[in-house]
Amino acid sequence: MEAGHQLKALLQLQLGSDSYAVLHLPYILASLTPECLVPSAHSSKWTARINSLLHSKAADARWAGLCLAHKSSVLSKPMMIDCAQSWIGVALPILSVQSTPILSAAIRLLRVIFSGATDVPEFQRQVATPNVSKFTAALIPLAEQHLDAELKILIMSTLTLIIPLYPTLHKTSHSALSALALKFLNGNPVKPTNKALAGAASRLYSVLHFTGGKVGAANLWRKSVEETLAFGWTAFFSLRTTFHVEGQRPLMSMEEPLSSIPLNLDRVRLSVLVLCDLLKTTTHRPVQVPLGPLIKFAVALLSCTTDDQIDQHVDTSVRAMQIAVTPQIWNAACELISCIANCVGHHLSSSLNRLVTCVAFHLEQRIGSSERLAFLGTLQVLLTKCQPLHSTITATRLAKAVLPLTSIVLAKQADLPDTENETSGRSKKSKKRAREFEGDEIFKLSRDIVCPTAEDGEVLLAAFSVLRLILLNPNLSPTMHSISCRVVLSILLALPQMAPASLSPDSKLYPLLLEQVQELNAEMGAGSTSRMSKSLGLVLSGTLGNSQIQRDVEVLLHPRLPPLVRSLPFVESLALFRAEESQEEMDTRQSLGLGAPETEDSAMPDVADTLPPPKPDVAPIPAPTPAPAPIAVPAIPSSLPPPPPIAKPVVSQPTPVVTEPPPKVSYEAPPARIEVDDGDKNEEMPSIDMDSDSDSE
Template structure:
């Protein structure tokens, strides 16, 4: 005998008595390994000690024996096959007796391993597993219905969901009882919050009951389960919209539902609708022996009905205002259920959902255009990420352009606006907005202003910002996006790329991990924009390189930009001449779109602040100061020459030729373009210091007037 064998030490010390086995059970389970259970001279003594614990009269000793047997079965398949017959005879009757919950759970786990771990041994399956598995299921069904322990119910439902696909034929006669068991947990409960773990386990069990029909009848049972679940979901949905129009008319109220109390029926039907989505998703994710035809039409119709819900439907007849208020408050939860179903459909059927993609995106875009909270918009953005990636590209230019217009304001929140900054500063200093006193600003003074609002103050807002950038990336990959919106999207993305390094992580979100995530996503998007064509690379390469220094994840994309060794991209992108990266190049359509999206102030508002513009620095270029400007500014030089230090935006207006050039207050400070003061006709214009301009601006100067009266040759 080996004196150093681990089983020998456990048998002599920790398993010396039943009380010792209970006390040292955690150490015993942690000490067991697959190597220690290799067949040896101590194996027979080990199994004999386990059997003595299983036959003990003390409940704690039996519980310890069941736990050790379960651990041994998991680590040693040969030991489990050898002792399975005797262990089944001990553990199976425990399920029908009045035992404590720990003993029942331990017996259940042991039988679960015995029936599922040796499916590759036909003789064991024929002699041991198959004759006992039907008894095992028959004992679990009443136990799940009558026992009050929720954890035990979850264990029973998950065990049945594992066993039924392995032994479908012995469970054919138990199909009605199993179906009734599942539907009892999936019927909804209006009195207490739903236990999502319990209902999820019941849904997974219901999704595998079609295996009991065999290879031929499983497809019919699966389709019947889908149809029954859809009918159940339609009934619950129409009960939640009794005061709203569905397909242009009020839903017909059932005879029994007319007398129900709204305070009970509305929470009940909302829970039933949630369970319907859970069951449908599990049915779509399950496997079948043979291919089945997915009812994509009815499923899509149900999802679109949920997605098209609004709260402003007008009804001619009298309705209870209290019921309507309660149903209107549930609309965001109905949208969330619709998004969950659409995401599951996109993951399961893929591009087959493309036929309904236009309607789905139209509904989602309509909701994004409304005034919703971040928690309400987040499911829509997550749904767009999945369907735009799984389905074919949108063929409608109107829909994809409208989607871009609805998504751009969600990412432009990173760009500070001058009016917002001034209002915040005035509030922080305690001044009135109509005060005529000029605020004295000092360099670096913005660091001590602790009253500035955080861009993403909640977790939902941070997740919304990340999801919005992902949606914008997928929208820019669509070839049917209008050139104007494509130009604006590129400019906003590059503006955010320049602004983010100047924003501290605490100013972006209380969660300091959000800033690097957003910056990384924007850098990847900018690299993709720059890799579209050689002309685009010439304008965006400087920005991408400057903003991505220190980010090792994007070096591969930069290598492709600097040394392209790959063939050009297959997708067709507009040439650089059709993209306006500056306000001076944009068309009237782009200017109107920017104004409607709130990216630039409108012309007619008298309180609109002046637009700040960065002029090209003199040659040689002086370094700009680290002071962040009050608003996003625009550079009037090629993008590759823009310094990355200040927060720069590509959305400000260019310098008008009728205004005098800006004055430099300090050598390293960005010049500010201010409107000229009104002057009378007899007053001489004031002299200003003209800065050194580059050659491009000199070409744009007006030609001096020619005095025909003065002739030098007349003398």
């Protein structure tokens, strides 16, 4: 159907009467397209029908006329410019009506009219400029007095859009607009402020500096940041009256704790929300961000703990309530730090070491999944937006804090067969070996689901994302880098043997985790072209079924970069055997709980004590229970050549004594030695006749 015929059909059928227009309004709005409103013989009839609905005495017909005028203004700019004057004359007086649907429709129509033709100077001078001030003056008392939260959000979002377009016209209304925004940003002692309402008020407050013009906008923005920081500091100190607070003495609040603590906690959240919106807003001219005060406030929120206590007498109930709200303060700190890192980028690198140290400290503690997820998200932003960590100690500590979060996929020591405890009560002379049937671990119900909740699954994925960024850091210690690579490789081997239901009730987590682990292993094997060629099988298995498989195979077959002058370490240099594992790496692995229990074979013959020391076994990493035996880290992946014979490692200092029992090995009988008859040794050497000459013959 042609556009003109479609508009004609709507006018004849769906808009034949006011009641039909209200009844068929959803169909009419869905049928309208920009092609329908192209100038034609039916365009004048269309605008005349809308004006008829706008001047109707029935409230529902006026509402239908406002909706049709709004849709027509969005789809056809020329029609909006032609009819704007008459539509404004109808919509502005409606703002005094207390009917919420009609108010919402009128506000949406006026917002489109005042913001849809800013590139037409004559329209701005004759239509928009004389009416914008009236529009703002009508919206402010309406937002303060009306009870509907959705209408308040619509009003504040409309003001947020209109103020930057007409900053000079709102200069006289700056105080009223500021009071309107701060009314919803002062906190609520009964329940937290509505997030949508607080977000709309915060965004409105973040654009009020435009009323100062191009010269005064920077000063107003800086003043808003300072006032918000002072507001946040006051609320934070009120929440830490029983703790030691660095930099300033805590305030002793005389208010009722049952109301003051929820109120100040809400104020801390709102102050962080306003600071984030102020950092995200735009200005006419460059401004100097007060990065020092912002970082100081963020570190104060992030570094608060539940341990320290002032020397004075404190009310136990007040302290218990302040301890309970501490995790929510951490979440606010993570939100603020992430926003600062996204806004200032590498300018935050000078404070990166301190921030990462605070986050690593919290990850080392026993905290909930929601707090752990917030910390990991903050780490991901910091490690992505800022410069790499220059401190080896900080990078290693962070890796030690994050690696246990990824190793939960592997079986714990409690889930592995404990032969040592079973054989400890037996006599040493007993020759019977404790045996277990293959597949017994399938019937064991001791191991729970790895990620029982959705937050646990998000924590696992976030931990792998952070671990990937840590492994890219050149300052990570070799010991921690080796252990991390071994754990990630063990997880890659263990995941295919694990049922998706044993990982998480959410079936989407397993493929996401497997893809992430495969990509991480592929990156670890892609150090150079020669190293990638040795890791071809690992790369293909890691990218199979992924859209990046063509790129990886192309790089392997046709490298576009020259080979590195210096040779990178081969895979054999990784400490995959206990004999190659240093004492530092062994201690680190055991402290992270990544070692499997070792057992002694009770049926070992006595002659084994006289044999030379055997070759060391592979250092095992725990594996999931569905496998018939614990998954151990292989000495060399299947796609790599076998390693050379293992030699005794050369160290610069005496090797420390290892207290753990030797690994379980199987011995064979020594090869039989060939005995030489001693009688031949005692036989005399025959004499040689020097006078004889064999050549004489």
